[in-house]
Amino acid sequence: MKHLLNLLAAIALLVWGTHLVRTEILRVFGANLRNVLSHSVSNRAAAAISGLGVTALIQSSTATALIVSAFVGQGLVTLPMALAVMLGADVGTSLMAVVFSFDLSWLSPLFIFTGVVMFLSRQATTAGHIGRIFVGLGLMLLALHLISDSTRIMISSPAVKALLASVTSELMLEITVGAFISVIAYSSLATVLLIATLAASGLVSLESALGIVLGANLGSGLLAVITTARSSVEVRQVPLGNFVFKAMGVVVTAPLIGLWLKYVRPYVADAATMVVLFHLSFNLVVMATFIGLTDVVAKWVGRWLPKPEKTLASGRPHHLDPSALATPSLAISCAAREALHQADVVETMLMGMLTVIKTNDLRLAQELRKQDDIVDELYSAIKYYLTKISREALAEEEGRRWTDIISFTINMEQVGDIIERILIDVEDKKISKGRSFSDAGMAEICELHQRLVDNLRLGMSVFLNGSVRDAQKLLEEKARFRDLERAYASTHLTRLSGNTLQSVETSSLHIDLISDLKRINSHICSIAYPILDTAGALAPNRLRQASLPENQAGTLS
Template identity: 75%
Template sequence: MKHLLNLLAAVALLVWGTYLVRTGILRVFGANLRHVLARSIDTRPAAALAGVGVTALIQSSTATALIVSSFVAQGLVALPTALAVMLGADVGTSLMAVVFSFDLSWLSPLFIFVGVVMFISRQAMPAGRFGRVLIGLGLMLLALRLVAESTAIIVRAPAVQALLLSLSSDIMLEVFVGAVLAVVSYSSLAIVLLTATLAASGAVPMDVALGLVLGANLGSGILGVLVTAKSTIEARQVPLGNLVFKIVGVAGFMFLVGAWLRYVRPYLGEPAQVVVLFHLTFNIVMALVLMGFTVSVAGVVERWLPKEDKSMVAGRPHHLDPSALSTPSLAISCAAREALHQADVVETMLIGMLRVMRENDLRLAEELRKLDDTVDQLYSAIKYYLTKISRDALSEDESRRWTDIISFTINMEQIGDIVERILIDIEDKKIRKGRNFSEAGMAEICELHARLIDNLRLGMSVFLNGSVRDAQKLLEEKARFRDLERAYAGTHLTRLTDNTVQSIETSSLHLDLISDLKRINSHICSIAYPILDSAGALAPNRLKQVVPEAEGETSQAL
């Protein structure tokens, strides 16, 4: 029993080490890996090579599938090209299996020691996150050695030897078991390495080991489909197409296991090498043979999962992809895109508000007030989505972006509330009472409204691009808008002294309205503060230095 527990603990350690490496690499290089993929997939062969390189680094074809799926969902990459990336990604994981099959156990204590020192001393910095990667690599190498030692003891037991002798190869059962293990462990690489180690120790026959390897490959395809099950249609198409390739490849290689053992095994040496090279051969043949069928498979997948009608509101692309949460940089981008959609809804409310004032359209006012519920729902969804992103997994820039998104969505939500109150006031104090603004008053409101729309669009640009120059321009607009609001309040009071009937009737509404527009503008301009603060372009105190002079006058008086 003790040796069995040791084996199970070693397997768990192998899975955990694989997880540390995958998440650590994504935390350190996540954004850069996305840029590499985005720039390297002009053609299908180039896309496959990019998939090989990125997946060899992060050691997870599932993680690559999530990144590529987001590109397809954004319309940046065509589905056939994305499927070519996934064919390369599978080759990348099999290459890493070959590397780990060598005896690298001597590196384990070095990686763990250096990794722990780096992680503890600089935990919040990229060096600390890279230390996490080294810890994961060290644990993987240590786990492989522990698995080999534990199985070597277990297989010497008479009962286990009798059980192994009674095993007969059932390829379908082996594929099923391998697929289940890959899904449960969230890593086909870990299962392939475990299988290679068990085969080397004699714990499983070679034909059974190859069946488990085929199942692990199939399991990685199933895992991608399960992880993206709640994502958008476009994001789900890539894992589904990859699963189709896996099914075709496994079905074909099931009949080649015997030929591999008969004709290829004598030239490969150690059992572990036989297993990992079979895994590598499987994925290389898959990539070479199926590369020409990516367009056909993409067509089949698009028929199975047709895209939603984006002309309908309910069919708009929702960017808060749950599957992206495992990649913090990708999740931050998803949240930013959804925040921009929230701002689009607010812009619709602001534009429609002026039409309500001009045309006294009660029906439009009601529709616009309902949009505030949409703004509130988007705010809640974005906030909840961001809270599910591990702050420890974010770099300094990503953490700052996280805060910017929260601040932006809060401002948009508050603007929506103000617009809703303005619409209610217009309905109650103007439309239902049959009152109208004076011609001059309406012109002033239109001027403030036009500036407000321009500032909102500039604020959205600042949020999207982080331009310091645009942020400074937006902050300058805040002062101009404040001065304009004061001037128009003064001219309105002048019209009251002239006994202008329309100005008298709408005086309260007019003053409240231009004050509310100023408040909206303040929320918009506050988008600039985080950008200027991070760039060091924001003064710590904007108060004039009048205190020393006052103190001097006091001392003179004394």
């Protein structure tokens, strides 16, 4: 019983080490890896090579599947290219299995010691995270050594020998067991390394080990399908297509296990090497055979999982992918895209507001007021999604981005509320009473409205790109808008003194309206503050004059 417990503990340590390495690599290099994948899809060969390289580094084809799936959901990568990336990713994880199959146990103490020192001395830095990667690698190597020792002791037991002698090979059962272990362990790499070690110790026959390896490959594809089950259709298409490739590969390869043993075994004496080479050969064959069929499989998947029609008025978040939460840097990107979707709805409300003011369209006013509920729902969804991202897992820059997204969505939600109140006032004080603004008053409102639209679009650009120059320009617009609001309030009072009937009837609404437009502009311009603060372009109470050209600084005086 003690030896069985030691074996289970060693297996758990292997799974934990694999998880630690994958998580920390994504934390440190996640943004760079996403850039590599998104810019390496010019053709299928390049896509497969990029998938191979990224997965060899993060040691998880499932993690690569989640990243690429998010790209497809965002429209950055086509489905056929994403499937090519995944074919290369499977080869990448099998290459890592070959590397870890060598006896590298002597590196375990070095990795663990170095990693712990780096982590304890620089916990919140990149060096600290790299230290955790070393610790994870050391734990994986240590676990493989412990598994080997535990199985060697267990295999010497007469009871275990009798049990193994009574077990017959059943391919379908072995494939099922391999798939189950891979899903439970959340890693086909850990499963293959475990089976290779057990085969080398004699606890599992070589023929059974190869069947379990086929199941592990099938399980890794199934794991990605399960993980993305609650995601959008575009995100779910990539894991499903990759699972189709794996399933076809298993169907083609399973009958050839006997031939593999017959012709390869004489040249490879070590059972562990046989297992990992079979795993590598399987994925190489699948990639070589099916890389030309990515367009065909993409069409199949498109028919099985058709994309729903999306409308701007849809209250359901479009980009908050739950599967991306396992990769914080990717989740931040999803939240940012959803924040822009929220801003698009706000822009629709803002554009429609002027139409209501000009045409007295009550039906449009009611529709626009309903869209404020969508803005509120999106704000709540984004906020809840961000709270599920571990702040400790974010790098410093990603932590600032987390804060920027929260600030941006709050401002958009408040802009939506102000527009709704404006529409209510217009209904009550203008449309229901049959009043209208004077030509001069309407011209002023149109001028302020156009500036608002331009500033909102500039604010969205600042949020998306983080341009300091655009952020400075946006903050300058705040001062210009304030001056315009004051000037138009003064001219309105001048018109009142002339006893203009339209100006008198709509005076209260006009003053409230231009004041509300100024408040909207203030919320929009607030988008610039985090960007300028990070760049050091803000003084405690005003835009630092030295950061601007002389002629622009004068504008803010």
